Amino acid sequence: GQQVMQIPQYQHVQEGEDFTTYCNSSTTLSNIQWYKQRPGGHPVFLIQLVKSGEVKKQKRLTFQFGEAKKNSSLHITATQTTDVGTYFCAGGGAAGNKLTFGGGTRVLVKP
Amino acid sequence: KAGVTQTPRYLIKTRGQQVTLSCSPISGHRSVSWYQQTPGQGLQFLFEYFSETQRNKGNFPGRFSGRQFSNSRSEMNVSTLELGDSALYLCASSEFGGRNYEQYFGPGTRLTVT
Numbered sequence: 001g002q003q004v005m006q007i008p009q010y011q012h013v014q015e016g017e018d019f020t021t022y023c024n025s026s027t028t029l030s031n032i033q034w035y036k037q038r039p040g041g042h043p044v045f046l047i048q049l050v051k052s053g054e055v056k057k058q059k060r061l062t063f064q065f066g067e068a069k070k071n072s073s074l075h076i077t078a079t080q081t082t083d084v085g086t087y088f089c090a091g092g093g094a095a096g097n098k099l100t101f102g103g104g105t106r107v108l109v110k111p
Numbered sequence: 112k113a114g115v116t117q118t119p120r121y122l123i124k125t126r127g128q129q130v131t132l133s134c135s136p137i138s139g140h141r142s143v144s145w146y147q148q149t150p151g152q153g154l155q156f157l158f159e160y161f162s163e164t165q166r167n168k169g170n171f172p173g174r175f176s177g178r179q180f181s182n183s184r185s186e187m188n189v190s191t192l193e194l195g196d197s198a199l200y201l202c203a204s205s206e207f208g209g210r211n212y213e214q215y216f217g218p219g220t221r222l223t224v225t
Contacts, residue, residue, distance in 0.1 A: 030210055042201055042216040043154070088154065092210030098144075098167045099210055103153040 003027060003094040006087075006102035013079045014110050021105040023072040023089035030093040032065050032072040037104070038085040081109050112137050115204050115217035123223045129190040132220045134202035136183050140215070142166075142208025143185040145177060148199040148219070160185055161208050189222075197224045 005024045013019045023032065031050045035043040047056055049065035049072060056063045060083075062075040072089055086104040094100035116135045124130050136143050144167075145157040156169035160179035179185045183204075189196055199221050203214035 033213055035216075042218050043203075043214075045213040045215065048213055090214075096167060097209045098156065098159060099214065100156070101146075101154040 004089065004091045004100045004102040006089055006105050008105060009103065011105055011107045012110060013076075013083075013107060015079055015081060017079055018075065018077045019079060019107070020073055020075045021087055021107075023074075023091070023102050025070045025091045025094045025100075027094050028069050029091040030069075031091075032069075033090045033092070033099065034063055034072075034074055035088045035090065035101075036085050037088065041085075043088055076107075079107075079109055081111060083107060084109050112139075115202060115215055117200075117202055117217040117220050119220060120218065121221045121223075123225065124192050125225055126192055126194060128192050129188065130192060130222060132187045132189075132200055132202075132222075134185045134187070134204075134217055136185070136202075136204030137215055140204040140206050141183055142205040142212075143179055143183065144203045144205070144208065144214060145185070145187050146201045146203065147171075148201055149197075154201070157187065159208055166208065192224045194224050197222060 033048045034046040037043045054065045060077045064073045086106045088104045089102045090099040118133045142161045144159040147155045159167040163179045174190045177187045199219045201219045203216045205212045205214045
């Protein structure tokens with residue numbers, strides 16, 4: 001079965017509001033990566049977290065790696081229409097020496 | 112540096128045929144991974160090649176195969192195509208690949224099997 005799970009699968013957000021998407025692994029990860037795929041596009045690397053409890057920010061995006069290195073979250077503040085897309089997390093070491101991608105959270109923004 | 116390129120971008124095949132997709136990684140990257148993306152299925156890992164050797168393999172049937180050349184370019188082959196093989200096939204290049212390094216995706220090849 002899938003070792004990396006993302007919730008929610010879909011997220012409808014009102015423009016200007018905040019939201020959080022979560023990524024959970026059944027095993028301890030060596031790192032967590034986040035990617036964004038715009039509609040009709042391909043996944044683009046956003047960030048990598050390596051340390052337990054690590055928090056990184058990119059403008060309105062805040063990424064966090066759990067203390068046990070089994071979960072991660074992406075929080076977006078003041079959502080904009082440019083945030084539309086699917087956000088994937090990818091766990092390193094969830095299943096061998098490779099990245100295992102979660103199912104993605106598809107974000108739709110209501111203007 | 113130029114990004115990852117994939118050819119062709121679109122392909123229509125009929126059941127039973129075979130297809131070969133090509134991927135040119137970012138210059139200097141030695142790892143190429145292939146993924147299948149279908150609506151509702153996310154990114155399904157096919158295999159990874161590093162320095163011409165298959166290093167990791169996903170849970171796909173033997174109809175799916177690949178190879179990597181000495182210049183790091185990679186090809187993926189699907190034989191005896193089935194309707195369910197219709198998908199976006201993405202390749203991703205990485206400097207060292209494996210689980211610890213970020214991946215850079217190409218634009219993908221949209222395969223339609225009729």
